[in-house]
Amino acid sequence: MLRFVLRRLLQMVGVVIVLSFLLFVWLRSLPGGTVSAILGERATPQTRAALTKALGLDQPIWVQYGSYAKRLLSGDFGVSTGVLPGTDALDIFLTRFPATLELSILAILLAVSAAIPLGYLAARRRATWFDNTSILVSLVGVAVPVFFLAFLLKYYFAIEHNWLPVSGRQSSGVDATRVTGFFVLDGIITQEWDAAWDAFKHLILPAIALATIPFAVIFRITRASVLDVMEEDFVRTARSKGLTQRVIRGRHILRNALLPVVTIIGLQVGGLFAGAVLTETVFNFGGVGETLATAFTLRDYSVLQVIILAAAITYVIVNLLVDIAYAIIDPRIRTR
Amino acid sequence: MRQFRKAAPVALLAVASLALGACAQSDRTDGGGSGSSGAAASGGTMTFGAAGAPKLFDPYYATDGETFRITRQMFEGLLTDKPGTAEVVPGLAAEMPTSDDGKVWTFKLRTGVKFTDGTDFNADAVCKNFTRMFDQNKAGESAAQYWTYTMGTFKSDAATSLYKGCEAVDPATVKISVNTTTSKFPVMLSLASFGMQSPTAMDKGDANNVKAQGDGFIFPPYAQAPVGTGPFKLEKYDEANKTVTLVRNDTYWGEKAKLDKLIFKIIPDESTRRQELQAGSIDGYDLPNPVDWKGLKDDGDQLLIRPAFNILYMGLNPEKNPKLKDLRVRQALDMAINREQMVKTQLPEGATAASQFMPDTVKGYNTNIKVTAYDPTKAKSLLKAAGASNMTLNFAYPTEVTRPYMPNPQKIFEALRANLEAVGIKVNVIAKPWNGGYLDGISPNGAFDAWIIGWTGDYDAADNFLGTFFTSPKNDFHTFSMPWGKTLSASLTAADAIVDQDQRDAAYEKIATQINDEYIPGLPLSSSPPALVVGPNVKGLVASPLTAEDFSTVTISK
Numbered sequence: 024m025l026r027f028v029l030r031r032l033l034q035m036v037g038v039v040i041v042l043s044f045l046l047f048v049w050l051r052s053l054p055g056g057t058v059s060a061i062l063g064e065r066a067t068p069q070t071r072a073a074l075t076k077a078l079g080l081d082q083p084i085w086v087q088y089g090s091y092a093k094r095l096l097s098g099d100f101g102v103s104t105g106v107l108p109g110t111d112a113l114d115i116f117l118t119r120f121p122a123t124l125e126l127s128i129l130a131i132l133l134a135v136s137a138a139i140p141l142g143y144l145a146a147r148r149r150a151t152w153f154d155n156t157s158i159l160v161s162l163v164g165v166a167v168p169v170f171f172l173a174f175l176l177k178y179y180f181a182i183e184h185n186w187l188p189v190s191g192r193q194s195s196g197v198d199a200t201r202v203t204g205f206f207v208l209d210g211i212i213t214q215e216w217d218a219a220w221d222a223f224k225h226l227i228l229p230a231i232a233l234a235t236i237p238f239a240v241i242f243r244i245t246r247a248s249v250l251d252v253m254e255e256d257f258v259r260t261a262r263s264k265g266l267t268q269r270v271i272r273g274r275h276i277l278r279n280a281l282l283p284v285v286t287i288i289g290l291q292v293g294g295l296f297a298g299a300v301l302t303e304t305v306f307n308f309g310g311v312g313e314t315l316a317t318a319f320t321l322r323d324y325s326v327l328q329v330i331i332l333a334a335a336i337t338y339v340i341v342n343l344l345v346d347i348a349y350a351i352i353d354p355r356i357r358t359r
Numbered sequence: 360m361r362q363f364r365k366a367a368p369v370a371l372l373a374v375a376s377l378a379l380g381a382c383a384q385s386d387r388t389d390g391g392g393s394g395s396s397g398a399a400a401s402g403g404t405m406t407f408g409a410a411g412a413p414k415l416f417d418p419y420y421a422t423d424g425e426t427f428r429i430t431r432q433m434f435e436g437l438l439t440d441k442p443g444t445a446e447v448v449p450g451l452a453a454e455m456p457t458s459d460d461g462k463v464w465t466f467k468l469r470t471g472v473k474f475t476d477g478t479d480f481n482a483d484a485v486c487k488n489f490t491r492m493f494d495q496n497k498a499g500e501s502a503a504q505y506w507t508y509t510m511g512t513f514k515s516d517a518a519t520s521l522y523k524g525c526e527a528v529d530p531a532t533v534k535i536s537v538n539t540t541t542s543k544f545p546v547m548l549s550l551a552s553f554g555m556q557s558p559t560a561m562d563k564g565d566a567n568n569v570k571a572q573g574d575g576f577i578f579p580p581y582a583q584a585p586v587g588t589g590p591f592k593l594e595k596y597d598e599a600n601k602t603v604t605l606v607r608n609d610t611y612w613g614e615k616a617k618l619d620k621l622i623f624k625i626i627p628d629e630s631t632r633r634q635e636l637q638a639g640s641i642d643g644y645d646l647p648n649p650v651d652w653k654g655l656k657d658d659g660d661q662l663l664i665r666p667a668f669n670i671l672y673m674g675l676n677p678e679k680n681p682k683l684k685d686l687r688v689r690q691a692l693d694m695a696i697n698r699e700q701m702v703k704t705q706l707p708e709g710a711t712a713a714s715q716f717m718p719d720t721v722k723g724y725n726t727n728i729k730v731t732a733y734d735p736t737k738a739k740s741l742l743k744a745a746g747a748s749n750m751t752l753n754f755a756y757p758t759e760v761t762r763p764y765m766p767n768p769q770k771i772f773e774a775l776r777a778n779l780e781a782v783g784i785k786v787n788v789i790a791k792p793w794n795g796g797y798l799d800g801i802s803p804n805g806a807f808d809a810w811i812i813g814w815t816g817d818y819d820a821a822d823n824f825l826g827t828f829f830t831s832p833k834n835d836f837h838t839f840s841m842p843w844g845k846t847l848s849a850s851l852t853a854a855d856a857i858v859d860q861d862q863r864d865a866a867y868e869k870i871a872t873q874i875n876d877e878y879i880p881g882l883p884l885s886s887s888p889p890a891l892v893v894g895p896n897v898k899g900l901v902a903s904p905l906t907a908e909d910f911s912t913v914t915i916s917k
Contacts, residue, residue: 054796057574061422062504064814068803068833070507077501078574087574094573102575107598108414109569109578118599174630182637189634195406195602195622200385204599213385307626309601317412317627320759320794324574 024350028343035339042335043095043328047088050324056080057104060321078104100329105321106314112325115314116333121204122192122310123303127295129226130233135288138238142245142284143277149250157242164239169232169298173305176228190307193222229306233298237291244287248280255279282353289345293338402617405897405915408632408644409623413603416593417566417582418552419492420502424906427551428645429623431907432605434554434587437466437485438545442901442909445668445720445819447546451480451555451588453531461540461858462523468531472612474557475592482527487558489525489535491567498571502578505552509543540856542820542863549818551907560586590616590911601625616911617899636660636894642915643893643900649707649766652890659895664709667718667886668904669764670824671813673775674801674881678840680808682747689879691741695782697733701774702885707766710887715871716824718886720904722860723821723867728875738782751785755800755807760793763889763906764813771884772811803833811884816905821867822855829880830855836880843878 058074059066075081079090094101100113107115145157181189193199193206199218202209207226210219252258253276261271299312307313311330318326411425418430439450449455453467472480492506494514500507512520521544523536537544547553556566564581571577584593590613591605603623607616624641626632632644633651637658647655647662656662675692677683698712714730717723742748756772765771769790776786789807791797800806812835816823822830829838830851838844847870854866874880891908893900899912 055792055794055799059794059798063798064812065422065504065508066798066802067831070504071802073507074501077498077571077576079571080574091573099573101573102577104575105414107412109576109582122599177634182634185638189638189640190626190628190631191601191624191635191640193600194640195600195604195624196404199600201597201599206599215385304628305631307601307628307631309599313627322794 024347028347031339031343031346035336035343038339039332039336043092043332044088046328046331047091047324048084050322050327051080051084051087053322055322057322057324060105060323101325103318103323103326105323106318106326112323112329115326116311116329118204119309119311119314120333121206122308123296123299123312125205125207126226126229126233126303126308126310127292127299129230130295130298131237131288131292133230134234134237134241134291137234138241139245139281139284142242143249143280145242146246146249146253154246157246161239161242164235167235169235169301170305172235173228173232173302176232180228187228188221188225190225190305192225192308193218194225197221225308229302229308232306233295233302236298237288237295240291241284241287245280245284248283249276252276252280278352282349285345285348285352289341289348292341296334296337402619402914403917404620404622405618405643405910405913406622406624406641407910408626408635408641409603410625410629410632410645411627412601412625413596413623415578415582416596417556417578417585418554419506419556420499420569420578420582421552422504425625428906428908429593429603429605430554430585430587431551431589432591432621432910433585433589433593434551434556435589436548436550436554437468438549440549440818440903440905440907442912443903444666445816445904447549447819450549456535456545458858461856462538463534463536464545465528466533466535466545468533469612470531472588473610474560474586474588475608475610476557476560476586478557478559478586480555480588481530482533483530484558485533485535485555486525486527487561488555489522491556491558491561492553493520493522495567496569498576499567499569501571502569502576503552505550509547509550540858542822542855542857543818546818546820554587554589557586588612590909591621594620611911614911617914618910621910621913636892639894642897643891645891645906646761646763647890647892649890652707655892660892661895661897662890662892663900663902664707664888664890665902665906666720666904667709667711667764667888668720669813669815669889670713670716670718670886671764671771671811671884672713672716672881673884674807674810674812674835676805676808676837678837679806680750680752682745682750683808684841685745685747686877686879687741687745688747688750689882691738691745691747691782692779692784693731693879693882694734694741695738695784696731696775696778696882696884698730698884699733701771702887705767705770705774706885706887707890710885713883713885715875716828716881716883717821717871718816720819721816721821721824722819723825723864723871725868725871727868728871735778735782742782742784748783749785751787752779753787753789753806753808754779755789755791755797755810757793757797757812758790759795760797762813763815764885764887765811766887768811775811775884801835803835803837805835818905821864822851825867825870825874826851826855829874838878838880841878841880847874847878847880 057078058071062070103110103112103115141157145154148154177189180187197218199215200213202212206222207219210222258275261275300316303310303313304316315330409425413426413429414421414423418434435450437450437452438447441448451469453469456464456466458464474480495503500513510521521537523538526534528534565579566581568579569576590608590611592608594604594606596603605621607619629648635641636644652662675683682688702710702712712730714728756768779786801810830848832839838847850870854863857863857866896916898914900908
């Protein structure tokens, strides 16, 4: 097991090196650039040339990559030119990452805790009204664009009824102490209960919006998988042995049916990041996803590089965790 | 008011926090921080929805409006703008500066003014500010775009700089000299970038220590906590929660701010800003979409329309499309455009069709020039006479952007395109992202025959418009490829150097006529007013054509 994990971590290093190069070249080959972003309408040939030179963007691309790689090895990810000029790109990422993590964790918890029981029940009551309704709901979950759903949620819960906040991470009037950057957690450990509760309320709507697609996907896989397993020989054998329904359902059906579900959860966690770009933007939730969008329009190369590399690393790690989870659920994999 | 309503989740959280132990403490101060003492009238807190995040807080290195909106509350220049207008009036100067030759300017300063760190504002402080701005290292020179844009060069290249020197005559009198006479000076001192900063704080914070690193600049810590004389001072920038909090400067020399606190909440998405206002969690926001204007007013909100201080124009590149070298072709394009119709259908209330390359709020605007009459028949015959009846035009517009002068680029483009096609011109549509090929396509080695873009003025001077467009040998209009390009540039430079305001205005009016009758380097289209909106409970905010709203006069009733 340990060797397996180590090998995968080594692979990750390879992925990061190759990706860092491709990313570097790709970003700089895009039309537009940092200089245009900074100067806008005010650009003149002289100021353009001067700024390009000052930023080192007039150097050949391999020279630029060389100095970037060298700095990267010493842990320097470069400084922002657009999002927050002069600030270390890694710091920008680290300031915003807790927001995305907080949101993603709640979203995936919501999705999983709703999708698995519902999927299981839908399978057991196949072709009843319950099953049909659940399928319809999950279809809608996949089909409705996030921004439209966000609009409906905001309109009903925030504007019409004022139960929940429209956007943001915390009300501006709340005087909160920052410790970890996870606002809810910060409120708890500093015992600023109102701040924690306020931050939690801000999480609910974006988490629901972000959870819809993973919910729909996990629900459908769970349902299909449970249906499959229910027909398996070992289930029939278990029944004929006279085991109780509880044991059959818990030990035999659910456990086996969860294998593909875990894979899908892993993939969905990776995909959450893509969803976060849109969700964070419409909910003004200052996380990594929203920063990615801003950095892209400003061509803030250092920030883009950090975020995309971090996303890739997260994806690899999540997949590794999925594989480990697999090994725990299915003993056959462990022995291989 | 904001208290939790449900005890159960809190109890759970409490258990969790006990498990985590007392590893962190609340920073809260007793009393909640709102000023309960002091004589100043307590005006509560205003939360304003800004469209973007500030970049840094030292205005000298800033280039964008979102940063300036905040620094304008914290800093004051020697000169400023009269609220609601673009007229330049004394700020920290006691009166408008005087000069005999237009090169040495004497400023009388206000007395009894202090920076928020207690440092005195006086002639020495002014000179230290100018010395600081002039004496930049290489990285600082690249970062200080507004100085480059107005003064040209720095101490490293002193001979070509507009700035010459600063002399403290007595504590309340300062002489600032420039190398050539220009209409830019002294009005440029009203720019937010040139706000006066505390010399003590700048020294302590090593304000000029900008460093180039990798492909960016690193600013000294001072840039996050600068010190000015303004009615507000910076309390904190909570980056994670996207809020900038300013508090009243209780030692302000003039009329103190009414508000205790001014919070800028950064909400880039326009519809989210509107929803926040509807929900009552912000008290106002910038740049409401013109399609929402009516709805906002119907909701009882106050729409404050800024007087237009911008110009939208259609640029032409005669080098790319030689047919454009013929004056008759350019005249034909000018007549083919139905400006009044475009303004009525595509632009917000308060927008006007343009007759020349500046809005009517600028000194030097020529009231005799009329908006070119829409005349497609004459346009067709001119095109025919020039042998360009079925000419092709590679015409570009930007996507993924709105600008104050151009709320919806695509719709404006479509209107223009329909006009051009109606006179027989074949239009090749080019759509490019703003910072994804569009801006690069406009630059002097650009790729388009024609495009739409505009300009928002920095200060009230014709040079800020006409000079920006046509003076440089390498300009976006490619005027130097035309026989009259050099003449136009020379006459603009000459007009800019005239010291007497009336004579200068007359010179610019003459140039505007020439541009309109003889040159037509591009087509001025319209000026359109950006707006801001505040809730019914907000009073005292005056919309500024320069988007330089002063929040110190605002009162708010809850």
